[in-house]
Amino acid sequence: MAIILNQNQELSLKERFFNLNFVYILILCLLAMIGCLTLYSAAGGKITPWALNQGIRFGMGLCVMITAAMIKPEFYYKIATPFYLFTLFLLLVVDVAGHTGMGAQRWINLGFFKLQPSELMKLAIVLQLARYFSNTPLEEIRTIRGIIVPIIIVAVPVAFIMIQPDLGTSLMVLFCATALFYLAGIQWWKFGLALGGVAAAAPILWHFLHDYQKNRILTFLDPERDPQGAGYHIIQAKIALGSGGAWGKGFLSGTQSHLNFLPEKHTDFIFTMFSEEFGMIGGIVILFLNLILISYGYWFAFRIHPSNYFGKMVILGLNTNYFLYVFINVAMVIGLLPVVGIPLPLISYGGTVIISVMASFGIMQSFYVNRDRELKK
Amino acid sequence: MKKSNDKLRILLKRSLIIFSANIFLFFVLVGRLYYLQIYQKEKYALLADSNRFSTRLLVPPRGSINDRNGVELATNIQNFQALLIAEQVRGDINKLLEEITPILKLTPEDIEQIKKDIKRHRRFVPVKIKDNLSWDEVSTLMLNNHRWPGLVIDQGLIRYYPFKQYTAHPLGYVGSVSEKDLQQSDAPLLQVPGFKIGKSGFEKTYDESLRGKEGSLKYEVNAYGRIMREIEKIEGTKGEDLNLTIDIRLQKAAFDAFGDEAGAAVVLDVHTGEILASVSTPSFDPNLFVDGISQKNWDALLYDEKTPLTNKAISGQYSPGSTFKVVVALAALEAGVIDEKTDYFCSGKMKLGNHLFHCWKHYGHGHQTLVNALKNSCDIYFYETALELGIEKIAAMSRKLGLGTTYDLGLENQKKGVIPDKAWKRQQFKTGWQKGETVIAGIGQGYVLVTPTQLVTMLARVVNGGYEITPTFIKRPNNEAPKSLHLNPHDISLVKQGMYEVVNGKGGTATRAKLKIKGIEMGGKTGTTQVRRISLKERAEGIKKDEDLPWKYRNHAWFMAYAPHDNPKYAVAVIVEHGRSGAGVAAPIASKILEEAIKLDIR
Numbered sequence: 001m002a003i004i005l006n007q008n009q010e011l012s013l014k015e016r017f018f019n020l021n022f023v024y025i026l027i028l029c030l031l032a033m034i035g036c037l038t039l040y041s042a043a044g045g046k047i048t049p050w051a052l053n054q055g056i057r058f059g060m061g062l063c064v065m066i067t068a069a070m071i072k073p074e075f076y077y078k079i080a081t082p083f084y085l086f087t088l089f090l091l092l093v094v095d096v097a098g099h100t101g102m103g104a105q106r107w108i109n110l111g112f113f114k115l116q117p118s119e120l121m122k123l124a125i126v127l128q129l130a131r132y133f134s135n136t137p138l139e140e141i142r143t144i145r146g147i148i149v150p151i152i153i154v155a156v157p158v159a160f161i162m163i164q165p166d167l168g169t170s171l172m173v174l175f176c177a178t179a180l181f182y183l184a185g186i187q188w189w190k191f192g193l194a195l196g197g198v199a200a201a202a203p204i205l206w207h208f209l210h211d212y213q214k215n216r217i218l219t220f221l222d223p224e225r226d227p228q229g230a231g232y233h234i235i236q237a238k239i240a241l242g243s244g245g246a247w248g249k250g251f252l253s254g255t256q257s258h259l260n261f262l263p264e265k266h267t268d269f270i271f272t273m274f275s276e277e278f279g280m281i282g283g284i285v286i287l288f289l290n291l292i293l294i295s296y297g298y299w300f301a302f303r304i305h306p307s308n309y310f311g312k313m314v315i316l317g318l319n320t321n322y323f324l325y326v327f328i329n330v331a332m333v334i335g336l337l338p339v340v341g342i343p344l345p346l347i348s349y350g351g352t353v354i355i356s357v358m359a360s361f362g363i364m365q366s367f368y369v370n371r372d373r374e375l376k377k
Numbered sequence: 378m379k380k381s382n383d384k385l386r387i388l389l390k391r392s393l394i395i396f397s398a399n400i401f402l403f404f405v406l407v408g409r410l411y412y413l414q415i416y417q418k419e420k421y422a423l424l425a426d427s428n429r430f431s432t433r434l435l436v437p438p439r440g441s442i443n444d445r446n447g448v449e450l451a452t453n454i455q456n457f458q459a460l461l462i463a464e465q466v467r468g469d470i471n472k473l474l475e476e477i478t479p480i481l482k483l484t485p486e487d488i489e490q491i492k493k494d495i496k497r498h499r500r501f502v503p504v505k506i507k508d509n510l511s512w513d514e515v516s517t518l519m520l521n522n523h524r525w526p527g528l529v530i531d532q533g534l535i536r537y538y539p540f541k542q543y544t545a546h547p548l549g550y551v552g553s554v555s556e557k558d559l560q561q562s563d564a565p566l567l568q569v570p571g572f573k574i575g576k577s578g579f580e581k582t583y584d585e586s587l588r589g590k591e592g593s594l595k596y597e598v599n600a601y602g603r604i605m606r607e608i609e610k611i612e613g614t615k616g617e618d619l620n621l622t623i624d625i626r627l628q629k630a631a632f633d634a635f636g637d638e639a640g641a642a643v644v645l646d647v648h649t650g651e652i653l654a655s656v657s658t659p660s661f662d663p664n665l666f667v668d669g670i671s672q673k674n675w676d677a678l679l680y681d682e683k684t685p686l687t688n689k690a691i692s693g694q695y696s697p698g699s700t701f702k703v704v705v706a707l708a709a710l711e712a713g714v715i716d717e718k719t720d721y722f723c724s725g726k727m728k729l730g731n732h733l734f735h736c737w738k739h740y741g742h743g744h745q746t747l748v749n750a751l752k753n754s755c756d757i758y759f760y761e762t763a764l765e766l767g768i769e770k771i772a773a774m775s776r777k778l779g780l781g782t783t784y785d786l787g788l789e790n791q792k793k794g795v796i797p798d799k800a801w802k803r804q805q806f807k808t809g810w811q812k813g814e815t816v817i818a819g820i821g822q823g824y825v826l827v828t829p830t831q832l833v834t835m836l837a838r839v840v841n842g843g844y845e846i847t848p849t850f851i852k853r854p855n856n857e858a859p860k861s862l863h864l865n866p867h868d869i870s871l872v873k874q875g876m877y878e879v880v881n882g883k884g885g886t887a888t889r890a891k892l893k894i895k896g897i898e899m900g901g902k903t904g905t906t907q908v909r910r911i912s913l914k915e916r917a918e919g920i921k922k923d924e925d926l927p928w929k930y931r932n933h934a935w936f937m938a939y940a941p942h943d944n945p946k947y948a949v950a951v952i953v954e955h956g957r958s959g960a961g962v963a964a965p966i967a968s969k970i971l972e973e974a975i976k977l978d979i980r
Contacts, residue, residue, distance in 0.1 A: 137384075182395070185384060185388070238413060238421065239424045239425050241414060242418055243421040243426075245414055245415070245422070256429075259605065261600045280411060280414040280415060283407075283414070284410065287407060294396075302392075320395065327403075331405075334406070334409050335413075336406070336409055
């Protein structure tokens, strides 16, 4: 675009708005629409209790996204550290509350909204790591001393989330951080070493897992182990999916879902429900739309000003986070990964995830909107 | 500057690598979808259907059992049940139960059980409150239906025997399926809870054809087992009706003729062998068995000395006594041992070796020809005749006339009786035949045993002119003419004359039993059989009067009869257990039965 000649000139609100990537937003809307349709079917052909709510939440999510996109990228750079520390504090609050007799809790009730600090932490950790890596020279990153700080940045919140206990989210944060470590240029062999370390420590880690977590992993390895109990979900999910065939049983006609054989059909297992009714073709459409969305993310990272290392890292981190959501959810409901309780964002019923991914899309867009200028530190 | 370029280059390069990995992982997901949804589709489609569909068998109505005129002897009646569906109840279930308690007369134990059942089942499963509701109970519940949503009245069919004890023996009864039944048959209907199967009598023998063909109801269920909708309903077919030759009017009359006596009577159509009545007294109410009989009722039936559970008409084996003289006479006539003029002198006793055989008449009958010997039931005449004739010829004629064998009656526990001969004795006792045994066989004592059904068959074969009819409960559609036994008609008319004299002759043994119908006469033969041997000592001391003995030691009383004499149609055999006197007790019963048969004029 020819509007921007001076690389350091700030854009007006109107310019920023028209710099948004509207194809990206369109795809988001398509996915949300698929979500609402599936929720409509899950409720037996009614917009209550899920479809309408989900639509409203997506609307709210769109507002959050556009607001986040209109904010100048410098703001994210500035608040990275305080935001990180604040979120860490919230995590601590939730943990302490959970361990002082208030029952296991993952959220803080704000009255109108249940805030999950672990969800915020996914954002915070990306911002904080990106800030650290952008300010640290490659030579230092490549030394042992240079990675101690980022390891601490990651390890502390992951530990906090792990004891909630929320294995799924802590693993996601860990994978996402690993991707950022890799992007920052840390040598291959160090990853190999870490992987070896984890493998060696696996038996000890196994010991620290809760029984239900162990069960999930065992059940994943052999669902027939307990077909009425822990294996029931995954067996029924496979039946739903497989019986859908290539073209599906038709909208509102998924027998496994409508007769309640399929558990959690409106939340974690919504992909299965959709694939029962719309078949393999339907499943591929969802995967393809998400692939486009993720490809756009990579394009944003390429496209923004070369000097904006922080921005590129934030975009890649948040994009990876979204990819992990989609991949882990789909892989677990089709029996490729253990059932770890990760929803399919934009489609699964649930407000927190929608707001949180839409916020992260907004931050990505904020960098993209200001793609032709340098980041003023 | 160069260094920060390095950093950027690494970032971009590595982001491409991660992007490629992402794309690769997406294709892994697509591959998995292909595997599950295309490659394994059939497998999962089947599993989804087996999740979703459930099939229930529909029990067809059981075929009824009818008498020869189409009167239902075993039928199905409506059975009303009160059921409660917990989830449809508005308000408090306990309050509802309280309200219906006085109407259905529920006991506190019933209420306890109902509450337990409700807790045990899912809330949409109907729980039984009370079975076999009376009309009053049904109508009261119906009238107040609006007050108790969730309370439903369900109707089913239950087997019912309207003639109760009159038909209990040949018909039998149905009961719950036992473990043994399940081992013997894998018919799916047997698995249906509450299904009833024939346990005895015709209900058991013809169970499979009475049962009918099951229907099925295929329906869709959800994960909790709730029925969502019917998919397909295949109606079953009602079991085949069983049409018997019995005439229930005659059956009732025959049964009632016994009063309190224990015994059995069988009435045949002498030309077809159709059994018009077959009773065994005392009897029982088969309806008690349908829902499972109580221990108390069962014990009462089992330990009754008059054995109500035994069908004496086919399972009771008795010495034929003097009725057997008819067989001996025919055998002797055929063999030429006697003719109508043959004359034996009865002095009241006969000596064989050093053994003395007595006639029932202490001072003897004097000179006797065959007709007189039958009329007076003279023992000496038949002792002499039997001695001349030999046991083999007696046995041959017995078998020819249908004794010593079982028939295709479709009933269990049919007894064969005993027709002794030399081979039989050797096989049974490993000793030779004694002449004295022939003597007592001549008056139907000793080893000879017959059932009432066999005896009436014998009589029918004689009086129908010597045709080999066999008794049957089922109407045979194309009635083949029975084979001739090639008996000499003159011999038959001689024996019939003897039996005519028994009832109608001056001084005949059963003159009191004459039919009270003008113009129709009957013939018959009495029989009295010892249940215990009379010892020499007792005979010397003077025989105790039979009625002074305890019931179970008294003599059995027989009477067999046919009517009308000139053109016989009906034959009846009556045994009264421990009835003491054939003429006094059994003959009146037989004549009552024949009178009824003639009045009914059964076609």
